[in-house]
Amino acid sequence: MNTGANAAAPSSLRLILTLAIAGLISGIAIIGIYESTLPTITANKARELREAVFKVLPGVSQMQQFVWRGDQLIAAEDLQKDEEAVYGGYDENGEFVGYAIPGAGPGFQDTIGLLFGFTPEQQLVLGMEVLESRETPGLGDKIYKDADFVGSFSKLSIDPEIVAVKKGTTSQPNEIDAITGATISSKAVVRIINKTHSDWIQRLPPPGSEPPLRQDAGDGS
């Protein structure tokens, strides 16, 4: 960006004004497109989130966001910077089923982001969905492509924590089969869940005292 204003024919003021005008026009254009696409984008995001939550918490049809704010967990619609959230899942009758907890951590290649369903009453993981990963195609990406692996996260005990073992050697309720050839990725998923779980377990209210579903948050959008 060499503006090279040596041959100072136009005045500095004109230069500044040109830039300001360009900025003004561009700002208007951008705000225009932003405002017009915002509803769709927000709706897309919410739908995605809802689908993911429903997937990791089987039998859930309604959800509500909880935010860890001021050292307590409160039901809130908005999410400020540096705040963390979990999603409570409720069945058709509004009965609490479990939490969908997002977690992230280093994987084989890059950060893995995931969401898992968790029921505090039974200390079970109900389901797991990978939201974001750059794991090796064909190997590491089995953490979300391999139905067996994803399926093994249903009714999985997380007491005291999940352990990934070599394929075909599961014997305990808290053990799952690691993917052959993608042990690192499998273990990364397990580690992220364990870590997120241990982070949140202190913050969640004692089992049975979950806040009820607010009526206005019915569809979670």
Add this chain to the structure above:
Amino acid sequence: MDNLTWIFISALLVNNFVLTYFLGLCPFLGVSNSLETSARLGLATTFVMLVTAVCAWVLNTYVLIHAPYLRLICFIVVIASTVQFIEMLIRKLSPALFRAMGIFLPLITTNCAILGLAIFATNRGYGFVEGIVYALGAGIGFTLALVLLAGLREESELSDIPALIKGTAMNLIIAGILSMAFMGFAGLFSSA
């Protein structure tokens, strides 16, 4: 492993900006013909990346929180202007330093690695210190890749590379091989 260390190693080796994210390819392929130039370019890039990290953090914290949709345009304008300002400053204050790395600064500013750094750092929600470490890792990683390629290219100048493949095609293939070798770093320090 400590989070900061992981950020650093990840940007440096595992997710090397050039070799796995394909960022900053233009200087990577263009300026890597001599070792000395590429070392200086690497240095200058690392410097600009640090400046970028600071700018990005300031923008994210104070401006973009009100207007997230201006992210891209703010990044590019602010970073470019800041670097240009610094370039002029260096030129005035230390002609020697300017000759050593300053002449590369305008070249780097509009480089996608710089913008990429700002965007990635924002996407991952890095704080100030994390951002600096990330920039440092990315910059040194860029320098490392650049210097390795320059060394290989200088050496291959002495080889009988067939005329058909000489030039960009060969550079790309060398880059591909380097990228293949860097795959060995995958997962480094992530499991510990």
Add this chain to the structure above:
Amino acid sequence: MNSLLTAPAIMVGIGLFFGAILAIAQRFLKVDEDPRIEATNEMLPGTNCGACGQPGCLPFAEKLVSGDVDPGQCTVSTDDTIESIAEYLEVDAGRQEKLVARLRCGGGGLQAHQIAEYQGFEGCRAAAVVSGGGKGCAWGCLGLGDCEVACTFDAIHMNANGLPQVDTDKCRACPDCVAACPRDLFELVPIKQNLFVQCNIPLAGQAATQLCSVACDACGKCVADAAPGLIRMENNLPVIDYSAGGPARPDAVFRCATHSIVWLEKEQFQDQEARPARMG
């Protein structure tokens, strides 16, 4: 929505702020350097060939701006480029006479004798260091193509007779081949000068013709036949001085028994047939 206002406001703010900073910076941090140097350098071809006599294009640009040289002295640029540089700097283009490289030897494999067989790295200079490469004539072209390799413009190709043929269209008269030839046979001469001595042997009579059938035997007939003062003998070889003597005419070459002085209408060695490059 207030974002309708914030966005343009921020943009205008940024535009004003940085526009102002840069404008101030331009004023206070400006370094005095003639911007025309850079602009001129960008217009030049950037081959850094040195044909203009400067070490490279940037120094040439500096000299151009300071007025020490003419744009036309760049032999590589096209006419258009030279015009536009001249226009930009508002100077006269000062076009130069076109020079081409000519070889002062006509003794290829067919004409010059080989007294020993050379084996080793294929290159004139490499052969020259091994007892002269085995060519009988110690002054003539070795025919191993160092000039062909050195030429930046792909203008030199070895013909089947083992002599370098210069493509006069492509030749930019840079000194690469002159420097590359271990026997200093290349000379940059104006393309319009048709009379040329194709021999470099300082021997006279049979001593010369024994070595090569197209050697100059220093008989002096060309001196006699040419316009007075045009040609003189020096070191047993004719020297043509266009500035000193009368007009050059083809007459001078007619009586040369060995065809060592030639009248060039086009490129050198163009009429040579393809024959084996080297003899024992």
Add this chain to the structure above:
Amino acid sequence: MHPAHHKSQTEDLEIQRVPFGKDYVMPLGQHIGVPSKPAVVAGEAVRRGQLIAEPGGFVSTALHSPVTGTVREIGDLRGVDGRFAPAIAIEADAFATQRVEPDPAMDWQSLSLEEFIDAVQMAGIVGMGGAAFPSHVKLSVPDGTRIRHLLINGAECEPYLTNDHRLMLERPAALLEGAEIVRRKLGAEETIIGVESNKPDAIEILCDHISPGQPVRVVPLKVKYPQGAEKMMIKSVFGKEVPAGQLPRDVGVNVNNVGTIVAIADYFLRGMPLIERIVTVAGPGVTYPANLIVPLGTPVRDVVRFCGGLKGGTREIIMGGPMMGRPIASLDVPVLKGCSGVLVFTEEQTSRRKEYPCIRCGRCLEACPYFLNPSRFARLARARMFDEMKAHHVFDCVECGCCTFACPSDIPIVQLIRTAKDDLTHRKESHG
């Protein structure tokens, strides 16, 4: 580096004298430096040992007629390097006795150092090991430099060559006399004669001839190539390296070949200037190998004819040793002051093995006595990056040939290095 010696062909053969022939050619530039200036004209009668050319400058020497006869021509004649250069051609008088009529022996002891050096120059004496560097230049020591040791080089590490060996065996007294003259004139404390330990007879005979009290030491040296290179020998004897770009005298040593020392003795004690030298004629292509005293200027043709001619299949004739010598293009070139051997090789040695690309095995690095990187030189030379080679100190290379000898890929590394050096010096000249 330990190339096979191939010395058995001639090491036991006594030195013989070659009979005089007809044509003699004395190039004016047969030493390193400025060519000599002719002091005779065509048609003039000359006597053997008569001065025929004066030094052309300080780094130049005189020439003397090797035969009694007539100057046939002074003009451009083909020299050893294949090029034409000014030379004096002399036709020998078939009926002359060819006896040297010696100047009365000079009283060398009374000469001042300057007079002594002038005398060496006028005697035409040059380094006889092969380089042909004028000896008087080497003996001129600038003020402030003190020579402590006179080192006499009897290593003769090149395969095939035995002329120095024979000289030490047959003329040990002359060698020691010459050594004494040079040592006294230089004011050196000690003379050291370095001889490779594969010549025990030479070591023994030299030790026997040293008179008691004479400060002379014979040092047996390890057999290796290139032991006879000046700086290598200093390293072997004194254990120190001569800094690059400096001369042995900078470490207080003066090195001279045994042949040079004997030539000095011959001049100052017997009045004979340098008009002949000892040449080893050997190699698989020669019928009767020999060590010969050859008048300078004798065509190789005559030398070879005396040795029974060439065997069939002769391919290459080398002047000097097989490692550093120069191939000659024609049998008509003359034997010069720096020519220690005429080696004739046949098809078997010269049928070149196929050249392979450099695989960077590093054998040349291990072989290089100067710790250069020949493989890099060869690659750079092929890419014509000569300036880069200069930065890698290509001019420190003495072209000993070790790298090429060791190269499994048969790359002509020395030739490439010489090409580069040639280009670099040539271009320096053309740019003024």
Add this chain to the structure above:
Amino acid sequence: MKKKDPDLLLFHAPLLRQGMTTPRAMRDVIYALLPATGAALWFFGLSAVLVIGSCIAGAVLAEVTFAKRETRGESLRDATGVLTGLLLGLTLPPGLPMWMAFLGGFVAISLGKVIWGGLGHNLFNPALLGRAFLLATFPIAMTTWVPAAGGFLDVYASNLALPFMQAQVDGVTSATPLGMMKFEQEVTPLANLVLGRTGGSLGETSGLLLLLGGIYLWLRRDLDWRIPVSILLTVVIFSAVLTLFDGERFPSPLFSLFSGGLMLGAIYMATDPVTSPVTPRGAWIFGIGVGVLVILIRVFGGLPEGVMYAILLMNAATPLIDRYTQPRVFGRGVDST
């Protein structure tokens, strides 16, 4: 009358040569690999023949296809193509489909050698390049290890997979000692490692035979001893230090030494003269670099084995190493006094 002189030859001195030639050096390496190849046949039977044969065929085909017309025969005779194919074959898992092995050989030569200008010009080890390509291309097939064959004539069904098609893995798969160490914290007995009674690539199982070949090469002076010595020493020292910190978590020095492709890599791949530094000091730095990277990748990285990547990375650094380790020239850096 003068007899006609012989046609003299001008060939630059020195005329004498020592006995070693480049093709002979290449053949020596092949001879040195024979015991390990034999072991591969012993453990894995006919499958070893199929896999190694396919690699060599691919390599040779690439040589022939891309060679210039006039040098076609020569590039075959110098045996470098065969050597590359053999080396590559020895690093592959025994159950690899033949078509993949063939592709690996082809890529190794074309990408690793031909495009660089042929023998002596490549900057990366071709065999390892071929393997890295295969590992990145077919990660599953390349990390599926089958146990040693029952009888000599048994062939793994996966060897015979159709071109471009997946391999059907038959029966059980085993893991390499390194894999078991990394993922299951199981240590394989040392005796098995030394003799080669473990899962793994065809040629890397028997450390002892590989060492034997290395000694042969060293005796023939075909190998820069500094490189294998510095690699192996670095690995031993590094892992010994780690073991001192935490003997449970980190593998023992001897285990590191004899497991995986370390021996094969250190002795036959890293020492490839073309792609390793030519200076002695450079060789030490190269070796130490490889050693450190091997342990780094094995212990802290995501992959169980890192020899291949370590060598390739150091290959990439070789021009830099060479440049900064030029030997001190005689008489430079000394005083005259």
Add this chain to the structure above:
Amino acid sequence: MKKSDSYEEFIKGIWRDNPVFVQVLGMCPMLAVTNSAINAVAMGMATFFVLVGSSFLVSSFRNWIPKQVRISCFIIIIATFVTVADYTLLALVPKVHKELGAFIPLIVANCMILGRQEAFSSRYPVRLAVMDAIGMAGGFLLALFSLGAIREILGDGALFGIKLFGENFEPWVIMILPPGGFLTLGVILLFFNWFKFKKDEFLAEVAEAERGGG
């Protein structure tokens, strides 16, 4: 005349001066997003939109923008178009947008776009500028698509997600990974060189034959 001019501008970008294969510009998005054909096409379309749009604007206002701040203005214009493209893609095809990730904003830094503004649009009338932009962007799209298609076919045995070789095809994973991008483009450039070389050889032969005949 006018018509053939703009046609000329169009075709040169597609083939003769193809920004990727011939000028080697815009490498970063070229390699980063071409691991599948659909991503490549999406990226190509976005670039197309940005380049054509900004060329139109720049060319229209070319006489109004002071020379000193032209680059800044170009960048603001380009960045605006990119932001528009970014949000449009996010709203319409969120899945593709997720795959392309940060590379949509990075279109700003594609040197091809700024280069065209500087070299062409700021000097020529709107009509030619737009034709040139269409040609260049078309060439870019073509290059992206061919690379993406090759990488997807070999790397996944599919094109636009449709399996081509049946279930048992063994994918060449490297093609989807970063090294595959470098290598594939290198090989494509190699073929371009080879093609050019053969063409030159052919032309030389023709010339030779003509000279021989005359």
